[in-house]
Amino acid sequence: MKRKIKADKVRWGILGVGDVCEVKSAPAMQKIANSDVVAVMRRSGEKAKDYAERHGVGTWYDNADELINDPNVNAIYIATPPNAHKDLAIKAAKSGKPIYVEKPMARTTVECQEMIDVCKQANVPLYIAYYRRKLPNFEKLKSFLDDNAIGDIRMVNVQMFKTLDPDIVANITSSMQTNWRIDPNVSGGGYFFDLAAHQLDYLDYVLGPVKSVAGFAGNQARKYHAADIISSSFVFQNGIIGSGSWCFTVDDVSEKDQMTFIGSKGQITISFFGEPKIFLEKSGYPLETFEFELPYHIQQPLIQTIVDDLLGYGICPSTGDSAIRTNWVMEQMTKNYYAK
Template sequence: MNTIHWGILGCGDVTEVKSGPAFQNIEGAELIAVMRRNGEKARDYAQRHGVAKWYDDADRLIHDPEVDAVYIATPPSSHAEYAIKVAAAGKPVYVEKPMALTYQDCQRMIHVCQQAGVPLFVAYYRRSLPLFLKVKELVESGTIGKVRFVTIALYAPPEENERDRCNLHWHVLPEISGGGRFVDMGCHQLDFLDYVFGPIVETRGLAANQARLYPAEDIVCASFRFDSGVMGNGVWCFTVSEESQTDRMEIIGDAGKIRFSVFTPDQIRVETEEGISEYELIQPEHVQQPLIQTVVDELLGRGKCPSTGVTAARTTWVIDQILCEWRATL
């Protein structure tokens, strides 16, 4: 097989620019089918993106004999269900992040895919983006010496659809997303740190709903320890003013520090006793494209993908631990 023919379940916003077009652009892949429960929207997506087939029924796409692999881009509440169906059909799975609602669901997905003999990949695409690979390189080369700790600060104002209880986005409905914007966005930060430092083996967290705009938590504070001995902490708050917006991660070593942003990535700043260095790396138009290329390369036997069900499940485990006390109060 020289080309992997893909189908997408759930062709919503994330697939418009971040991921969908990548399947048409990269070597060894072709997007041939999409599915959305609203057939008109599925057909519209297919026509706009030059996709041959569209469905309003997931099972029909999964069992289409021309579809070799399936990208699951639905909300997290259906990830496990669809992944299990795709695996049962004997097809590789590429699933959006977060991998599932709970660590237990992640383990089910891993087990079923292993039993079916199909690979399971997860869309933690920062593991393949140039800026983040540069951060990893700087850490591993010892540029800032031995790393002591990491800090995360992510503060943002409420989004417009979070102020209207009659029009809430699924991202802040725990039964669909698993939590609030901490789950949706914090998972990217925690997964990247897993990639750089290895698994987080211990964590504690506090969460609350301070603004009462929606059911999910809107502030989270956490501390954590990596298996490597590096320590970390983070604060995520999504009800601050526009002026207080912050997107910052710092990696502190015994010989300097690295500062960068995760969601507005434009520059890496490195401070050591030798001075300040700055790196600017251009992000691709379709941010998932480098990771999807690694998925396709692995399926074609010419490479390895750095984001698998096993690695992604670790991030869901961390989130479950951080939110366990908060969830117990709901």
């Protein structure tokens, strides 16, 4: 395979080195062979310096352009909220450096397409942090589906019901300052864009692209501006039918996190954000439960594929070309609300 960078080591520069970089992602970049974090950036120089000192990173910045143009950096990780993804990706692409972007890819499909176009023009790889594609429980689930463990897939159902986040208060302006996810101008579409993006991307991975979507979204609790309830039906290109319901303002007795694949010979159920278990049920057989241990740095398996891809050893399964499809599906599911 052809190398996508000239160097023998991926030297990461991180834009927006916040909470996601403490455990989930950046430390993995420092542990993977032929990979290291050499520079970090945050608008608060004090916070960037603090992160660099605590994690053994040699260089820090409070200016994105300076990190992007650092000659020691040969790959960029954009770990900011979604509203900054497009502009930073365009700058990074024009510098000729490969890009890894947090999910969702951007706020809108239009922004995603701009990112893809610029990266293709610059011949720069674009990867997106849909890391569940490479976690052991989800890889095992994919193998079950690929091997027809429950026969032909008829349909899939997604249910996610969560209580109102405790950091959201009655004063919307105050809560916006403490949680960017509930401001659609920053996140693209609230908790739905933050969490359902993982679920819908995984469905794209194991079942293929969605070709048709019908959805309804609303705001029932009136605690913030983003949609807090969504219901949708969708059809994949292969004819499999999907349905989903998401609500982020239920009582704790109603909380649920479940995805169920229903086949001609049984069903498989998995929790997307809870315990890493798979439940396999087939008529005439006892319920089978499969348990998994997840990596401490949850993004490490996916980041490993990126490093391998850049150095010519393998292929990363999560790119801008796949991630834009998830943005499109989410937009279709919520357009009745955000088109107002």
